[in-house]
Amino acid sequence: MSAVAAPTRWRPPPFFGTRTRQNLVWALAIGYLVWSVATLHIDTKRALAGFGRALDLFARMIPPDFMRWELLVKGMVESLQMAIASTLVGVVLSVPLGIAAARNLSPKPVYVAARGLIVAGRTFHEVIIAIFFVKLFGFGPVAGLLTLAFASMIFLGKMLAEDIENIREGPVEAIRATGASFGQVFVYGVLPQVLSRQTGTTIYRLDANVRHSTVVGIVGAGGIGHTLSASFSRYDYDFAAAILLSIAALVALGEWFSDWVRRRMR
């Protein structure tokens, strides 16, 4: 054993390379925290009062009021219908979009336009898109349906385009070599390679649409969301509790269904 006295101090090596950089990151993080909290205009008094209000609110939520179940069921059914219809419309629309946005199938200008649409469409939250459809089509489930259909088209189109870009070229070439048309090449060479994944993605999107269908109503685009925000603004908390529970149940059910189908498909 070497006679050199072993050091008695040891610090783990810094996560961000050097000690200085490590300290800088910490300083930035703390600085950010101070800056953000200081500029947020949080009404401390009102916030502290919130703890008391929270208790009061929960007291008024219990028991949840299911007496107006007809209103509740109507809203829930409408949400579900919006989710299903929009998924179907979205799937249909996503096929041309997906093909257009696949680099290996589309001419450059079409590809660029389709990708641009996808980027812009993905950026905006469903609720923002919903406002515009409400302006165009008036209040009600049609606006919600179109919102979710649009969002689904973008989402599914993007996934489809990425799948198409990742397919193996060999079979496509082989089908093309038989003298098949563009449509035939797509059906025989491309579709079999992307169909099962795309079906899975669609089921996943149905689940996402169920979630979103419960909120677009907040801006008037139909479904249970409208009923919920109305009950909140009327301080009708026991009914709101009933709606919240129903939404949570529907969403959990949707997630379970989506998982179940996708597991079975494998």
Place this chain on the structure above:
Amino acid sequence: MSSTVATRYPEVWRKRTPRESAIQWAWMVAVAVAAVWSVSALDIEWAFFLDAHEQAADLIDRMWPPSWSYLPVILEPLVETIHIATLGTAVALVLSVPIAFLAARNTAANGFTWAVGRAILVGSRSVNTIIWGLLFVAIFGPGPLAGILAVAARSVGFLAKLVAEAIEEADRGPIEAIEATGASTLQVYLVGVLPQVMPVLIGTTVYRWDINVRESSVLGFVGAGGIGLYLYASINQFAWQQVLVVLSAILLIVIASEAVSAWIRGRIS
């Protein structure tokens, strides 16, 4: 020659067996029924579709040119939107670790704590950020605090679920080795498990942060702070030229946050 081929081999070929075809048809019928039911019951006013394109053209026309003078006004709420997303995600990050340990089958202390952990996951994830926003506005009043809490409430379940899955898949070996040194349960989690799930924890947090920037852009609709309030107000005042400015700003921060998030995640893996 062809006649001999025809007699020796069937001339009919089907891709699917009858049973497979039947299942295929059943699925198609189910989808068709779902389609008809969902669309018919929605009570769609088809007349609206007739002039929709004119309306849209009109709207775009009225948005142009954007009134850039509105930009300074929305600068602060724009920053606030990012703050809400960041602070909400940070709160969620801190809370999600203990909840993930509760909800992972192999680290839950017992069946009861596991059920509690799972219930938190399901509850958090089943309610949309904006609905959490409604709830927190009712409790803490309008403002960014409600927004931060809404983002945190929704993200906790998201993070904890993925981290819990990572915990369940963690390598048993190092955990066993740390147990064998006589470490306490918490130390085993800290030294044996946490380093193994760290990449998942950081990766999902950064990913969730970029989703949250998008979510925060609409929290203002229910009064939970951020840019959404200004968007909503501009729309209600038919100030379409301002709307375009707000939309451009949102586009910018969402795309920027997506790029930052992708960059960080790329560097981790």
Place this chain on the structure above:
Amino acid sequence: MATAAAPAAAGAGPLLAIEGLSKVYPGGTRALDGVTFRVERPEVVAIIGSSGAGKSTLIRCINRLVEPTSGSVRLSGLDLVSLSPRELRAARRRIGMIFQEFNLVDRLTVMENILSGRLGAVGFLAAWLRRYPPRDVANAFAILDRVGLAGRHDSRADALSGGQRQRVGIGRALMQEPELLLVDEPTASLDPKTARQIMRLIRTLAEERATPALVNIHDVGLAQSFADRIIGLQGGRVVFDGAASGLTPEVLTTIYGDEDWSRTIRKDEDEEPEA
């Protein structure tokens, strides 16, 4: 540095006494069936036997990583089987363990892995902040030096080669200043040369610190070269217990079944000087 915690003096009874130890897994598999033996002095005991003979279960029943079904395990007189979880943790601190797959925490540094051997002696907060007592840190550096990894303390564990990783695994166990070393197939994931080096290191360290070691090992040749005593397991029972030199073809046949053993048994000598 070797402050081997004064073995025999610590308690009444032999260093390790195992009596009637049995383990039946939930599926009904009887992995251990009344295993009884004693380790009275610091020696290296190799446990051999075919796969599924119960070697791994035996070693894990000692520190109760696997709960024994019946029987007793006494460490210097203390019955480990009857301990409460808290007492068990205290007892585990006295037993070092070395694993086949090294079982290092890959994303932590070598130093953090070595120091994790002291977790039982520090609190949660100290573990979190990596604030170990100066004495532990000095000891860790000395151990790193001793196992041949001087200067590698800040490498990440997954950046090391197999042999180096096992050295870290050994270091972690030494860090506990154990009264007993449990070693589970230390060489099965290593190439033959590294395997010999690792076995020699374990042997030398056990001698240096006067710590008894129980080594599960597949390789009969290695067992003979480096162990003082050999225990043969077959179907969960002890079928041989004796000096390493007493390993004859007949004995190997009882342990493993029929095979030509003449080429497997070592003729002694063969030890190259310390590398």
